[in-house]
Every structure is written in structure tokens, then in C-alpha cells.
Amino acid sequence: MSTDTSTAAAAGTQPGGGTAVQGHPGRLKPRASRPRRGPASYxxxxxxxxxxxxxxxxxxxxxxxxxxxxxxxxxxxxxxxxxxxxWGILQDVWQRVDFTQKLLNSVETSLGVVVIAVVLALFNGYALGIGRIRWRTAFLVFFLGVNVLPQEGLVYPVYYLFKELGLYDSKLGYTLLVGVTYSAFGTYLLSSVYASFPRELIEAASLDGAGRWTILWRVILPMSWPTLSVMCIFFFVWSWNEFLYPLVLLISNENQTVPLGLAGMQGQYTSDPTAMSAAALLGVIPMVVFFLLFQRSLTRGLTAGAVK
Structure with a gap:
């Protein structure tokens, strides 16, 4: 009994439980209790x-x-x-839609859109946010206007422009169009991020003899990876789900993407709900796999700005 009492006293606790308050051996600190969940929590x-x-x-x-x-x-x-x-309905739908070709087209165009949009947004955001060029506000208003314009208002001018340039029914033309369009949103986002970038780092790199390109690749780019990773994920998903531009610009079967292949399963007078469900499942599975692969990067990018 004496051994237990001396051990408790040495540890700063009382034999009956609780922790002794420093300077008051007889007084005990109340044990921290877990907060009870009230009706609001449930x-x-x-x-x-x-x-x-x-x-x-x-x-x-x-x-x-x-x-x-x-x-x-x-x-x-x-x-x-x-x-x-x-179980055989998936194989049947895969062959009917020519899903292999549609899947390759979607992956190819989506990756191209990501590369074009992120590179253009990086350069534009660096010029507007770090360089602080003249007419910065006017450029930001322009890029914001590109984001709010509906696709329905641009599809006919784009259609005739692509006809004149020979880019109609071309995956390259479609990728350039969507990549440039998405870069407007990326520019607006990155310019806002770079506007609050620590100027001390840029000035220190300049004093060490770094030029603008060196500052971009060695200072700005490494610290922008969380934001850029989120942009890449969003641009890939948005491009994968694009429907109006591919519907108007990609008319041949060998150039069509997954959403167009799924839409082809629905006719004006005929409909097979089970085949449509199987086709929709085939279209959803790649996005689920993509999210599971990159959800950690997405979570890090979204929470990077909350912690300094």
C-alpha cells in the first residue's frame, strides 16, 4: 500500500484518480471528459x-x-x-459502342487538354500575378468573361472557323479549342494565387542572379504543384465529360469520345434501358478509377492553402 501511494505521489497523481494540482497536493484536476453529442450533432x-x-x-x-x-x-x-x-451485356455493349476506340480518344484528348490548359495558365498567371503587367485588370476581366460565356453562344462561330481552317472533325483542333478555353479559368485562378506570392523569395532569387525563367522553373513552379495538381484533375474530368463541342466538331466514328458513344445508344424510337445502364457503367468506371488514383493529390491540393 505504501509503495502504491509513493508511486502515485511521484507521478503527480492521487491514489483515488485524477491529477494533483502543482502547489496544491490535496486538490485534484478534473479529468477531461469527452463532449457529449447533442441533438444537433445527430x-x-x-x-x-x-x-x-x-x-x-x-x-x-x-x-x-x-x-x-x-x-x-x-x-x-x-x-x-x-x-x-x-454478365455478357458489358461485352456486348463494349463491342456495339466500339468502346476501346472511344476510350482511347477520350484519354488522348483529355490529356492534351490538360497539357495545353495548364501550360498556358502557368505562363499567363505568372505574367499577370508576378510580373504585374499593364492592363492587368482588363486582362483578368477578359479571362473571366471567357469563363462565363455559354458554349451555345460560341459553337457556331467555332464551327465555321474550324471549317475554314481545316480543323473540322479533327481531334487536334478539338483539343486546342478546349485547352485554350480551360486555360482562361486556370489563368484567373493562378493570377490570384501568384498575386499573394511572397515577394521576398522572388527578390532573393533575383539578388542571386536568377532570371525570369529561372525564377519560374526553380521558385514558382515547385511551390505551385498543389494548385497545379488540382487544376490537372479538374481539367481532365471536365474534358472527359464534354459533350457539346465533340458533338459538333467530332462527327466521324473514329474520332468520337466516350460521351458521344454512350449517347449513340439512345435512339429516337428505340431504347434499351439495360444496355444504356451498362454503357453508363462503362463510362463511369474510368472516372472512378481516376479519382481513386489521384484523390490524395486532390485532397492535398485543396488543403494546401489552409496551412502555411
């Missing part, structure tokens, strides 16, 4: 759970109906589980 968790279920419901419906037969769908409806799983 309401918040319930609201988030409902939101998640509502968000996942369309994907679950697609997943269930993608493996049904047409007879099973007509007999039991949309929300029922398949009576027998039709």
Missing part, C-alpha cells in the same frame, strides 16, 4: 447520410440495371435486383 450526421445516399442512388440504380436482361427489366421494374445476373 441531426448533422443524419443530414450528411441522407445526402450521401441521395448522391449514390443513381449509381446504385445503374449498377443494378446494368446486369439485367430486357425481359427481367420489363417484368420487375427499375428498383428490383436482377433475377439472373447478365
Amino acid at each position: 441531426a448533422t450526421v443524419s443530414a450528411v447520410a441522407v445526402f450521401v445516399l441521395a448522391f449514390l442512388a443513381p449509381f446504385l440504380i445503374i449498377l443494378v440495371n446494368a446486369f439485367k436482361t430486357s425481359a427481367d427489366y420489363r417484368s420487375h421494374g427499375t428498383l428490383s435486383l436482377p433475377s439472373s445476373w447478365n
